[in-house]
Amino acid sequence: MGTVTADTLDELVAALPGGSVVTDPVAIEKYREDFARDGSAGTPIAVVRPEDAGQVQTAVRWAAAHRVPVVPRGAGTGLSGGSSAVDGGITISLDRMRTVSIDPQSQVATVEPGALNVEVKRAAAEHGLWYPPDPSSFEICSIGGNLATNAGGLCCVKYGVTTDYVLGMDVVLADGTLVTLGGKQIKDVAGLSLLKLFVGSEGTLGIITRAVLRLIPLQTPKATLVGSFPTMAAAAEAVVAIRGTVRASMLELMDSTTINAVEDWRSHGLDRSAGALLVAQSDAPGESGAAEVALIEACCAAAGADEVFTTTDPDEADLFVSARRNAIHALEHRGSVLFEDVGVPVPRLPDLVKVIADIAERHALEIALVAHAGDGNTHPLIVYDAADPGSTDQARAAFREVMAAAIRLGGTITGEHGVGRAKRFALPDQLGDDVLALTWRIKDALDPHGILNPGAVLPPRA
Amino acid sequence: MGTVTADTLDELVAALPGGSVVTDPVAIEKYREDFARDGSAGTPIAVVRPEDAGQVQTAVRWAAAHRVPVVPRGAGTGLSGGSSAVDGGITISLDRMRTVSIDPQSQVATVEPGALNVEVKRAAAEHGLWYPPDPSSFEICSIGGNLATNAGGLCCVKYGVTTDYVLGMDVVLADGTLVTLGGKQIKDVAGLSLLKLFVGSEGTLGIITRAVLRLIPLQTPKATLVGSFPTMAAAAEAVVAIRGTVRASMLELMDSTTINAVEDWRSHGLDRSAGALLVAQSDAPGESGAAEVALIEACCAAAGADEVFTTTDPDEADLFVSARRNAIHALEHRGSVLFEDVGVPVPRLPDLVKVIADIAERHALEIALVAHAGDGNTHPLIVYDAADPGSTDQARAAFREVMAAAIRLGGTITGEHGVGRAKRFALPDQLGDDVLALTWRIKDALDPHGILNPGAVLPPRA
Numbered sequence: 001m002g003t004v005t006a007d008t009l010d011e012l013v014a015a016l017p018g019g020s021v022v023t024d025p026v027a028i029e030k031y032r033e034d035f036a037r038d039g040s041a042g043t044p045i046a047v048v049r050p051e052d053a054g055q056v057q058t059a060v061r062w063a064a065a066h067r068v069p070v071v072p073r074g075a076g077t078g079l080s081g082g083s084s085a086v087d088g089g090i091t092i093s094l095d096r097m098r099t100v101s102i103d104p105q106s107q108v109a110t111v112e113p114g115a116l117n118v119e120v121k122r123a124a125a126e127h128g129l130w131y132p133p134d135p136s137s138f139e140i141c142s143i144g145g146n147l148a149t150n151a152g153g154l155c156c157v158k159y160g161v162t163t164d165y166v167l168g169m170d171v172v173l174a175d176g177t178l179v180t181l182g183g184k185q186i187k188d189v190a191g192l193s194l195l196k197l198f199v200g201s202e203g204t205l206g207i208i209t210r211a212v213l214r215l216i217p218l219q220t221p222k223a224t225l226v227g228s229f230p231t232m233a234a235a236a237e238a239v240v241a242i243r244g245t246v247r248a249s250m251l252e253l254m255d256s257t258t259i260n261a262v263e264d265w266r267s268h269g270l271d272r273s274a275g276a277l278l279v280a281q282s283d284a285p286g287e288s289g290a291a292e293v294a295l296i297e298a299c300c301a302a303a304g305a306d307e308v309f310t311t312t313d314p315d316e317a318d319l320f321v322s323a324r325r326n327a328i329h330a331l332e333h334r335g336s337v338l339f340e341d342v343g344v345p346v347p348r349l350p351d352l353v354k355v356i357a358d359i360a361e362r363h364a365l366e367i368a369l370v371a372h373a374g375d376g377n378t379h380p381l382i383v384y385d386a387a388d389p390g391s392t393d394q395a396r397a398a399f400r401e402v403m404a405a406a407i408r409l410g411g412t413i414t415g416e417h418g419v420g421r422a423k424r425f426a427l428p429d430q431l432g433d434d435v436l437a438l439t440w441r442i443k444d445a446l447d448p449h450g451i452l453n454p455g456a457v458l459p460p461r462a
Numbered sequence: 463m464g465t466v467t468a469d470t471l472d473e474l475v476a477a478l479p480g481g482s483v484v485t486d487p488v489a490i491e492k493y494r495e496d497f498a499r500d501g502s503a504g505t506p507i508a509v510v511r512p513e514d515a516g517q518v519q520t521a522v523r524w525a526a527a528h529r530v531p532v533v534p535r536g537a538g539t540g541l542s543g544g545s546s547a548v549d550g551g552i553t554i555s556l557d558r559m560r561t562v563s564i565d566p567q568s569q570v571a572t573v574e575p576g577a578l579n580v581e582v583k584r585a586a587a588e589h590g591l592w593y594p595p596d597p598s599s600f601e602i603c604s605i606g607g608n609l610a611t612n613a614g615g616l617c618c619v620k621y622g623v624t625t626d627y628v629l630g631m632d633v634v635l636a637d638g639t640l641v642t643l644g645g646k647q648i649k650d651v652a653g654l655s656l657l658k659l660f661v662g663s664e665g666t667l668g669i670i671t672r673a674v675l676r677l678i679p680l681q682t683p684k685a686t687l688v689g690s691f692p693t694m695a696a697a698a699e700a701v702v703a704i705r706g707t708v709r710a711s712m713l714e715l716m717d718s719t720t721i722n723a724v725e726d727w728r729s730h731g732l733d734r735s736a737g738a739l740l741v742a743q744s745d746a747p748g749e750s751g752a753a754e755v756a757l758i759e760a761c762c763a764a765a766g767a768d769e770v771f772t773t774t775d776p777d778e779a780d781l782f783v784s785a786r787r788n789a790i791h792a793l794e795h796r797g798s799v800l801f802e803d804v805g806v807p808v809p810r811l812p813d814l815v816k817v818i819a820d821i822a823e824r825h826a827l828e829i830a831l832v833a834h835a836g837d838g839n840t841h842p843l844i845v846y847d848a849a850d851p852g853s854t855d856q857a858r859a860a861f862r863e864v865m866a867a868a869i870r871l872g873g874t875i876t877g878e879h880g881v882g883r884a885k886r887f888a889l890p891d892q893l894g895d896d897v898l899a900l901t902w903r904i905k906d907a908l909d910p911h912g913i914l915n916p917g918a919v920l921p922p923r924a
Binding site for chain 1: 565566567568569570590591611612614618622623625626635639640641642643645646647648649650651652653654655656658659661662663666667678679702705706707708709746747748749750753754805806807808809834837838839872873874875876877878879880881885889892893894896897898900901903904905906907908919
């Protein structure tokens with residue numbers, strides 16, 4: 001990478017409208033890290049806040065000419081350090097590009113990357129439409145970040161993840177070229193699936209400046225079940241059985257540590273004595289929702305649930321769903337947290353639960369476990385004391401061991417958060433040398449000078 | 463590309479089990495073309511019929527060493543010439559690799575590429591599970607071809623297309639390396655979305671030797687509606703309204719020409735006087751199916767339907783659905799057929815219908831129109847006399863004009879059949895120079911010597 005002089009940076013300032021290039025160190029500070037706070041963040045020479053794709057192109061062309069690293073950034077709520085700033089680079093923050101427009105006839109939203117997920121949902125709802133993907137952070141995370149990580153959420157057990165809703169995209173490539181992929185057509189197989197390649201690429205292949213997202217009719221009222229189990233293993237058995245019976249629109253699990261952390265933080269009326277809580281929903285229309293919940297209830301009973309509560313009252317249901325969504329906040333009140341995001345084939349969930357308990361015990365750490373259980377995607381939240389080097393080392397070791405266990409069980413180091421910088425060292429263990437080499441071939445073809453989000457996803461070359 | 467001597471070919475024969483390399487001209491003949499019969503097919507020097515991935519690797523390594531073109535082939539039911547043989551090349555037919563194994567707990571099928579779509583569906587059904595993607599040809603097309611084209615079908619209006627069900631894949635790359643991507647985990651964002659890049663790549667980036675496909679619980683009994691409309695435009699209006707109201711599990715349209723061609727071929731009890739027939743289904747569970755069909759009925763009435771028939775009897779419903787599925791067969795009894803597959807944003811369907819009628823009139827051709835209307839994906843079937851050069855020219859001109867119209871209406875030249883060789887000349891008109899250049903960068907990175915399915919998808923370099 002080149003070294004940027006003051007004169008060189010002046011070129012960029014001059015090429016963009018006043019106020020677009022932030023160089024004040026205090027103002028820059030809040031763009032350095034994401035929610036992972038993984039210690040990888042450097043200090044950028046500037047933060048660029050473009051108002052449109054043209055300005056993104058200007059910044060990337062400048063960066064390409066001077067070989068300056070470019071880190072794209074949405075709302076900064078990432079949990080893997082994917083938008084950590086790079087020393088000597090620029091961070092392109094998309095927070096000023098946030099228009100959302102709905103085409104109700106085509107059932108699509110055309111969205112700029114800085115728009116929040118919740119803003120897309122709200123705009124769609126005004127037309128009786130729904131944008132399903134719903135990360136727990138949907139009220140504060142940006143669509144750009146969702147696209148960059150191929151974000152999941154709670155409803156994806158039935159409705160799929162971000163990539164399933166992307167119909168079109170504008171992307172600024174590493175040389176500043178703006179390409180438009182796809183459009184408002186629902187099915188399109190003309191040429192390679194480039195659209196899908198950019199989804200989940202975490203800013204390493206291009207910068208998304210606009211997306212066309214598929215919408216569907218608003219979800220019908222939901223029936224909810226909360227099941228209390230003696231152990232996570234029993235709850236996980238129930239999940240496997242439920243998946244074979246109905247298509248639940250939510251299948252979430254919380255372990256005892258999480259339940260108590262949530263209750264300590266703010267009472268949600270959870271049963272503190274439960275070994276595990278399962279929150280399941282059906283959005284089947286009319287009477288079918290209750291019928292599906294009855295089937296779910298039978299699976300819970302067969303798997304040894306201690307107690308089952310069902311409701312069609314949205315407020316009652318929201319209490320349990322928000323308990324699940326608030327798990328991370330609650331845990332953060334107990335110490336620093338390393339956010340895990342491992343996934344396994346669903347029947348291996350009980351094995352993963354056991355291994356994580358062993359790891360927690362061995363390192364004398366609190367590891368709370370919440371899971372998008374219906375997808376086999378778990379978030380072990382490793383609580384530690386950042387001021388204590390011993391505790392920090394234990395936490396880091398546990399973090400590595402959890403990923404290794406997921407790989408051993410035929411799973412993944414990340415189901416929905418992305419690799420970012422926090423997990424890149426473990427990527428080769430999952431992919432193997434040949435897939436890693438294939439990945440580099442794509443990366444080199446699209447970003448020959450390596451200026452796009454260097455250090456994210458891919459570990460240094462062997 | 464190199465020229466292969468008899469000695470060189472002997473190397474390949476020696477490296478594979480007896481009977482794997484077919485060189486008899488009569489036997490080769492049936493591997494030359496696919497259902498498009500578009501005239502692009504050359505004559506391969508051999509057809510290789512591997513029994514496992516290792517034999518695919520052997521053949522590809524040999525081809526890479528001698529710079530011999532490799533055309534992968536499934537069941538040969540493609541409609542765009544994607545598996546047309548290449549002069550001097552080898553065709554790798556996957557028709558002997560067709561094991562299907564179901565893991566009911568994980569709800570996945572592990573499938574070799576030569577297995578037919580229907581075989582996967584049947585194997586899944588034995589465990590109460592369902593593999594949704596359902597091209598009209600599902601009884602005769604292979605999963606490998608489905609993956610290569612990202613095939614759609616009738617239920618994808620609610621359940622999505624092939625790519626939405628691919629969790630894992632083994633691929634033999636252009637140098638013979640075998641890579642394994644993904645697995646049985648449902649969510650996985652570790653590294654680039656390479657899996658999705660291979661889906662729909664039509665054999666130009668690698669040869670898929672195994673896939674892990676997601677299954678879901680078996681579809682519940684369906685409620686069916688058949689609506690008769692005075693015009694295709696009125697039926698298309700109904701489709702737009704229905705999509706905003708319910709998530710139908712099928713939304714298919716047939717025009718008057720198709721209705722009469724189907725009835726001429728074999729009576730299905732269709733109303734020959736109808737301007738258009740809409741076949742819609744709901745698979746909402748229990749009473750909700752009938753309730754959704756009632757909502758669909760109201761949309762039909764509002765859009766001016768002449769008559770609406772509803773049924774929950776599967777045999778009655780199958781008559782109409784099979785009429786739709788048989789459209790291509792029926793039309794083939796009227797002459798040679800060019801298979802179109804254009805798609806537009808759903809609200810532009812009425813415009814597309816009108817343009818196609820104009821094109822048919824101008825060229826004095828019969829163009830029958832069937833559509834996966836809920837996805838805006840249409841199959842204009844251009845009937846012509848292959849023995850008459852004038853008729854053939856008119857048909858080819860119409861074929862080009864239909865694609866140009868779809869692009870003008872913000873759509874695609876192919877929604878689900880693939881570009882193959884029949885449509886590659888039109889690809890640049892849809893993608894534009896920059897996206898085409900991006901496509902070549904990926905192609906060159908993965909297949910530097912251009913041995914994989916040369917001539918398919920990508921037009922010759924400018």
